[in-house]
Amino acid sequence: MELHDKKIKTLIERFKSGKEDIHNILNDLRREVELYIYNFPRLAYKKGPDICSEFYLYVLERLDSIIRKFPLNETIQFKTWFNAVLRNQLTNFFYYHQKDRKLELSLEDYENDISVDVFEKEELDLKTLMKGLSSLNCMERLSLLFFYMPECLGAEDIKKASESFKMSIQEILAIQRSLIVAREKEIQRIREISDKIGKYSQTLARLKYKLYKGSGEDLKIKNELLQKIARNEASRARLVRLMEAPDKAVFREFSALFRNALVTKRYLKTAKRKLRIILLTQKKMIEEAL
């Protein structure tokens, strides 16, 4: 999600100067940030639309005082500052509205709803996966976390990664950020392709049914139908290949942790194989125990 840094900063400057009608400026500012505020609980903490609406109203009521606190004299992007503000506001919102909830928002709050179908096709719960990951050595565990679940890296993981990969914490955080962005884009790409595949499958089913039902029709019509089916099948197969193609963008960002692409590939492959063996062993042990 984009926030127009320059535009927002200009509006804040005008708002703070007090020379113009602040209600109009505040309305313009609201229009610039409203989607960002509304989507914040959903994207950052996987909360539902009801909480998003409530939170939106909560922040909107305070937007005036929030905006006044933005440090215009600092060389900082509005969105970086706004993320910190919204996180604090969300903590306050939960404290104010839902007293039974814990006050601190962190990764654990996000993890509850996280999808874990990244390593295996079969269903795997996060607890089993984390147990399996903890059996790997530090570098292997971190490699898998960075590559498949960069948003699940905690403070300790970042610190350990800084030591293991011999990089500064700032560099590691930047890599984590790029990986989260790349992975999200990859997920969106797969979703789009998968939607297109679904549409082709629907068309194919319709064409095949037409061919089956119209068995008495002349050969020319049947031939046209068969050609259409073949064209659609080919397009669908091309999309399936595209969907299964390795994710280059994520890999490129990930390889920044290693010396070169070859070492990266080897590390990832070994770690993945080891984890699979650990998970299979765990599964076998559970089955035997039952």
Place this chain on the structure above:
Amino acid sequence: MFGCGKFSEIELLKYLEGSKENLDVIEKHLKECPLCMKEITELNRVSAIMESGRAEPLRKKAFVTIFAKNQDFEWVLPSAGTGRIELLPQTRTISGRRIKKAVYTIDEIPANLEVVPVQEDTFWVLLRSPELSSSEAILRKKGSLKSIYSISPEGPEVIFKGIGPGEYEVYFREYVIRFNIKVEN
């Protein structure tokens, strides 16, 4: 305060953006301070997710606070969204007194909300919207999951009767109107 408070929020946010200002000092501190490290990691994750995430359209909403004084509306304050209030004079008579009703036209939502006092502390709330005829209108007390009214109107108007002071929410289609009726005697 950010983390343990040794560095200001701005200093750490600049660091997160890649600034080299006080880099060594901050790095050293982060290695020693779990509180700051946790905060900065969390903020880094949130920033990345917000950057890459796709926006979902806003559920359009309005938030209206209605103050009624001595069976007469004193003023109406739209806390969020914009709209126009229209006080219709002398439309009802209760206990020998002529009272007013308030109509709130909401700019962001194709609707208007009419609040009519019928007795001491009791109101009728009329919601008018062309979108209503194809939707169910639900009235809830704010924060409650239980519906007070759930009506599928045949026309573009729905009336909620016997409404006392308090905070309510009306849901219809993708819209939410929250209104707060306050009575000052």
